[in-house]
Each structure stands twice: as structure tokens, then as C-alpha cells.
Amino acid sequence: MKKLLILSYCMFFFLSGYSKDMRIRGSIVDSLSLSPIAYATFQVFDSDNHNVFNAILVDSLGFFDFRNVHLENNGYITISHLGYEKKTINITAQQRELALGQIKMVPNNFTLSEVYVIADAKTMFMADKVVHLVDSAMLANVSVTAELLKKIPQVSVNELTRVARIQGLENTLVLVNGINTGSSVDLRTVNPNDILKVEVITIPSSGVEIAYDGVINIILREEPRKGVSGDTEVSFLLNGRHLDAYAGVIVGFEKVRINLAYRNYYRAYASEGTEIRTNTNTQDVYKTKTYAAKPWEVNNDVRLNIDYYINKKHYLNVSTKTDFLMQCNKNWDVQPSKTSNNITEDLTKFTQQLQYNYFVGNYTLFYKYKIKEDEHYLTANFNLNVMNTDENTTTLYESGETYGGKEQVEKLAGNLMIDYSNTLNNWLRVNAGFQCYNQNFDGILNNGLGDNKFHELRYSGFLDLYLTVMGLTCRLGIKAEENRTNFRVSGTETVVQQFLSPLLLLNKQINKYNTIRALYRKTSYYPSAWQLAPYSIQYDSLTIRQGNPLLQAQTQHSLSLRYNFSKPSINLSAALFYNYSGRLIRSQVTYDNNLFYTIMPKNLGQRETFGIALSGSSVILGFMEIEPEMSLYRDIYKIENIMRSNWFFTANLSLTVGLPWRMAMGTWGSFSTKRLTIQGHIEPQYELDAIFVMKKFQNLNVFLALRSVVKSNETSYIFSENLAHQSIFEHKTFGFAFRINYFFNTGKKYKMEKIDSLHEMDKK
Numbered sequence: 093m094k095k096l097l098i099l100s101y102c103m104f105f106f107l108s109g110y111s112k113d114m115r116i117r118g119s120i121v122d123s124l125s126l127s128p129i130a131y132a133t134f135q136v137f138d139s140d141n142h143n144v145f146n147a148i149l150v151d152s153l154g155f156f157d158f159r160n161v162h163l164e165n166n167g168y169i170t171i172s173h174l175g176y177e178k179k180t181i182n183i184t185a186q187q188r189e190l191a192l193g194q195i196k197m198v199p200n201n202f203t204l205s206e207v208y209v210i211a212d213a214k215t216m217f218m219a220d221k222v223v224h225l226v227d228s229a230m231l232a233n234v235s236v237t238a239e240l241l242k243k244i245p246q247v248s249v250n251e252l253t254r255v256a257r258i259q260g261l262e263n264t265l266v267l268v269n270g271i272n273t274g275s276s277v278d279l280r281t282v283n284p285n286d287i288l289k290v291e292v293i294t295i296p297s298s299g300v301e302i303a304y305d306g307v308i309n310i311i312l313r314e315e316p317r318k319g320v321s322g323d324t325e326v327s328f329l330l331n332g333r334h335l336d337a338y339a340g341v342i343v344g345f346e347k348v349r350i351n352l353a354y355r356n357y358y359r360a361y362a363s364e365g366t367e368i369r370t371n372t373n374t375q376d377v378y379k380t381k382t383y384a385a386k387p388w389e390v391n392n393d394v395r396l397n398i399d400y401y402i403n404k405k406h407y408l409n410v411s412t413k414t415d416f417l418m419q420c421n422k423n424w425d426v427q428p429s430k431t432s433n434n435i436t437e438d439l440t441k442f443t444q445q446l447q448y449n450y451f452v453g454n455y456t457l458f459y460k461y462k463i464k465e466d467e468h469y470l471t472a473n474f475n476l477n478v479m480n481t482d483e484n485t486t487t488l489y490e491s492g493e494t495y496g497g498k499e500q501v502e503k504l505a506g507n508l509m510i511d512y513s514n515t516l517n518n519w520l521r522v523n524a525g526f527q528c529y530n531q532n533f534d535g536i537l538n539n540g541l542g543d544n545k546f547h548e549l550r551y552s553g554f555l556d557l558y559l560t561v562m563g564l565t566c567r568l569g570i571k572a573e574e575n576r577t578n579f580r581v582s583g584t585e586t587v588v589q590q591f592l593s594p595l596l597l598l599n600k601q602i603n604k605y606n607t608i609r610a611l612y613r614k615t616s617y618y619p620s621a622w623q624l625a626p627y628s629i630q631y632d633s634l635t636i637r638q639g640n641p642l643l644q645a646q647t648q649h650s651l652s653l654r655y656n657f658s659k660p661s662i663n664l665s666a667a668l669f670y671n672y673s674g675r676l677i678r679s680q681v682t683y684d685n686n687l688f689y690t691i692m693p694k695n696l697g698q699r700e701t702f703g704i705a706l707s708g709s710s711v712i713l714g715f716m717e718i719e720p721e722m723s724l725y726r727d728i729y730k731i732e733n734i735m736r737s738n739w740f741f742t743a744n745l746s747l748t749v750g751l752p753w754r755m756a757m758g759t760w761g762s763f764s765t766k767r768l769t770i771q772g773h774i775e776p777q778y779e780l781d782a783i784f785v786m787k788k789f790q791n792l793n794v795f796l797a798l799r800s801v802v803k804s805n806e807t808s809y810i811f812s813e814n815l816a817h818q819s820i821f822e823h824k825t826f827g828f829a830f831r832i833n834y835f836f837n838t839g840k841k842y843k844m845e846k847i848d849s850l851h852e853m854d855k856k
Contacts, residue, residue, distance in 0.1 A: 117157040118192030128154030131227045138167040148227045220295040226287045240284040245663035246292050254279050258306035260665045260707035265304040271458040281353050283321045288313045298554035298569040299525045314401050316344035319838035327831035333360045351397040360388040365821040369687045373814045377431040378687045387422030409458040418450035440491045448483040471511045479503035487632045497629040505531040521558040533621040545580040546621045569595030591616045607656045619643040623693045638692040648673045664708040673699045678770040683815045697731030715750035727768045741765045754788040775807035795831035
């Protein structure tokens, strides 16, 4: 009897232990069309909500068959896919084999009301953005986020600088989880394995700063990956003129993700320039030749980011960036000369020196409340910016003459934005918000001889309505804004400016690959505190710079018609555009008969541009990627009853070739023809910026490049009455660049599971 009891206990423990590993199989389909769904996220949790199994299903028929799923006690399965409601299935540990059959996923209301077509299982086209789901297939062979973004259509990433932007647009803001800290995030602070999806927003919300015409929003997974990951990178020029060091670590807990990063930046490129001022009546010429052997600047910053997923409805983020040591020391040796009556004589040599020290702190608190679902939410974004700077400009002549000035500035600015978004029904969505910006800018200038105590208060309200009817989406946007500025000690009155900025967008998804869009938008650009400062600094005996407290905001009207063709291996965008800008904020240059040179920002005339822009990317033969961009437009300037016009062409080309043994090589360059400025023009420019080769190891990336292989000088002309001013500048960035990147990941990772079935075998 005793032996029988012992045998029974042994069998019980054996069966109990065996039952902890189960087999789960089934298939996933759309509840409306019953078509298979691939790339769904499959997760198993125990009764304590601990994640015990992750997978992304890539079987094209939606089948899955998982074995050896270890579950200690009862639990549940979650199946999710972008555009569908999450499915939850309860399970027990006693089930050794679980046949779920056909699992029907229900499209959510947001998808039905706003998405006209799903290009594939991972991409959704919407009125103002394209959403890309990140799965294991996209993460294959990806070690850093810059490599992941390169796989997304419309997104271009500079392999050298790791800066991402939307093709065909000038200024792209890169965000994480929609949090706006005032600048783009450093892609190195984001682990690609934490990314759920990427939104490419070509028409930003009316609440986004108008300096940006596109937004890349990286959405992270709401369940932090437990464990530690890190990224360390060192990039430098072998000639010692460039160093960029980075180290970051990400720690994941059950509801919290903590990111701490440090960056060091050093630049010391040699430069030389020539400046020639000519009186076209007398033929008198003043000329300077300038050379700087090693002007250097250094910056150190520390970044801390904390994501706290309180629950399914509440999310909190704290982001900080502190530039605790930002220094610059630039010295130029200048040899001036003067030609009069065809006789040239050297003038007294002088040295120009620029020194500054900056402390900049940027602190952001972000809160998001999901009222009902992902696209029905309320957010609050508060940003605090603190700056303390000491800047000195000194010109010392060998004869003992000294010019220049000292500026000491303290800045405190706060920016609060409230944003509300809701899908009201199948054809209407609303996005509305309020924003308030307050800035105190206190400065002492010219060694205490002048004050720049500047205050700015800006507040605005915005509203965007999205109407979708029969595949045509219309977006109506309006932003009402008031900006109040004043200098507290200069005796000037408060300047009040009010603007109404409308937006009209018509978007039509023609079919699976083709989209056409028409856009009208009015925007306003404000002058900076530095441009408004009521002071002047004399840089040398013949050069002075002045501020202008009477500057008004610049306005712009934009009209465009854009066509986009997008497939997994090719993306093409073509746009016709027209822009009209009034009250241009430009630096006006004036001279006297002795060639004395005065620079002052003013509202000068207007500018019109119209033309065509083309951009895209294509993968050729499966291993070669080419990214061309080009634009051709007519530029028309009108100032003081004088009109000047010119055709302008610019082109950029990036080429990357995949090689065996996880290697790649590539190059990129640019070319532009003669370009007009407010008082002159810039000569044609060209550059072959780099030729590079990369090698990937398991946890290591190595990058070697030859920088600035071919580079033209920057040559510009300014004309003012009977005077002509030519400037030639050369930045010596040529050299071999070397970068080594080490990264590591611990904790659970999402893995790709593909289970062959009879149906799959039939297809092959």
C-alpha cells in the first residue's frame, strides 16, 4: 500500500510538471471578410499578469502552432493587430493541448471610419499620415533605430548623422509617443525592439510648431520589455577634428521604462574665407583673408526619460535634457587690404575671437488619458526651458584697437499644450487644443552698456475636423493666435500681433498604392529674441550688427498638389507647389562710401516660389537602394519696387549597396544651381559628402567613411546701390571618419514564428 501511494504521488508530480508545457494552435482571420491575418502579436500571460510567451505570426494564411508553452498556473492569451480590437482568451494550466480553431478579429471603429485601404497587413493609409506596424520581419537584422526607420517608405536617414526626415519635406520633427520636448529625439535613445509602430505624418496637427512640415512619431509598446539594454557609440575623424561619443542604457520593469543617456560633442574644423567689398563707381576695394586653424566647440548633455504606464488608460512621461557644459573658442586671423587708384596696400592685421559658455536645461512632463480607445484621448504636454549664457566677441588689432561686446543672458520659458482627439462616428473625427507659451529673456549687452530684457506671451487655440465620405477625406483646420512682446527697459511699447491660420486638406486614396492630396495652409513665423534685441555690436573697424525691436512676424500662404505611389520596394512622391511669403525677415546689408558694413534684420518685401518637387526610394535587384530627391522652381523676390526672379534646381542622391557577410557600402551627394537671396545670390554648390562601408557583427557595428570627398566653396554676392560684396568660405571637413557601435539586450524579446502547414506546402 505504501509503495502504491509513493507511485501515485510520483505520477501526480510527473503529470503536473508535464502539464505546465502546452501546445496551442489555431488560425486568425478578419471577422468581416474571413480573410487570413498575418503579423498579429500573440502573447501568453499567467494569472499574475506576467508575460511568459511572445510571438509574431507571419504565416500568410494566419495559422499558428506553438509547442512547449510553459505556464505554471491559469492564465490568458492576448492576440492583437494594428486596426483590430484586442482578443483575450482565458486558459488553464491543466490543458496540455489547446485547439482554438478559427479566431475572428473585429476591426475597430477608428479603422473603419478613417482608413480607406490597408496596403498590407502592416501599413495603414490615413488622411494626414501613414501608420507602419513594426513586427519581427522589420526587426530582422536591425540593431539600432536608424536602421529600422530606413525600412519605412517616405523616411530617409542620413547614415552618418543618424538624422531622420520625411522625403520631400524640409524640416521633420521626430517624436516618441507624441511627446514634444521642443526638438527631435536622438534616435540612439530608442531601442528598436521597444517600438510598436511608426507614424509618418505629412500634414502635422495645427498645434505643431510651423517650423516643422512633417512629423515622425515613434510609438513604443505599452508593456515595457523587462531587462536591460544598452547602446554605446564613438564616432570621430582620424585627423582629430571631430568626436561624437554616446552611451545609453534602458531598464524595463513591469510598468516602467527608464532611459539614461550621455552624449559628448566636439568639433574643430579648420576654415578659411575671403571677403571683398567693391565700390563699383570708384573701384575702391576692401578685402580680408581669414583663417582659423582649429576653432573648437564642445557640448556635453545628459538625458533622462521615464515612461510610466499606470494602467490601460493613464500614461505619464518625464523627459529631461541638460547641456551642462557647452563651450566654444573660435579664433580667426585676419589680413585686411585696401585697393584705391589701382594701388593695393595691406592694412593692420587683427584677430577675431568668439567665446561662449552655455547651460541649457529642457524639462518636459507629459500625461495621456485614453478616454475610450487609442484615438479617443486627452493629453497635456508641459515643457520648461532654462538657459544661462555668457558670450564674448572680441576683435583685437595689432595697433591696439579693440572692438566687440559681451552678452550675458538668462532665459526662462514655459510651454503648455492641451490636446483632445476623438472619433465621433464613422465619418467625423475632431482634434482640438490650447497652447500657451511664456518667455522671459533677460540680457546684459555691450559690457553693461545696454539691456535686453525681453518678455513674450503667446497663446493659441486650434481645431481640426476630419470628414471621410466615400474614400475622400477632408480636413478643415483653424488656429487663432495672439503674440505679445515687449522690452521692459527700452521704452518701446508692447507689440501685439494676432493671426488666424486656416488649413484645408483634401485626400483621396485612389487604390491600394496611389494617393493624391491637395493642401492650402497659412502660417506665421516669429522673429527670435536675438533678432529683436535693441542693441548693436561693432565687430571690427568696418563691420557692425544691429538688432531690430520693431520686427513683425513673417506670413506665408502655401498651396500644393501631391501624388504618392507606395509599394514595399518603391516609393514615389511628386508635388506641384506655390508659396507666397510676405514681410520677409531677412538681414539687410547697407554700406557707406568708405565701405562700412551694417547688418540689421528687417521685414523686407515678399517672395513667391512655384515649381515641382520629386522624391522617392527604390530597392533594385533586392540589394541596392537608391533615394533621389530633386526640385525645380521659379523664385521671385520683390523688395522696394524691384523684382528679381530666377529658376532654381536642386538634387540630392543617396545610394546604398548590400554586400555579403553583413556588409554594405554607399555614398550620397548634392547639387544646386544659382540661388537668389534678398539682396544678391549664392553661386552653384555641389558636394560628394561621403563614401562609406559598414560591417555588422552580432553586437557590434563598424562604420568607415571618407568625408567631403568633393565639396565646393560657399560663395555669395550682395549688391547694394553702387556696392558689391563677395564672400567665399571653405569649411575643411575632409577626412576619414570612423564609428564603432556596441549594443546589447537582455530580457524577453518578440520572436518571429512561422509554422509550415499543409496549405503552405501546397503553395510551394
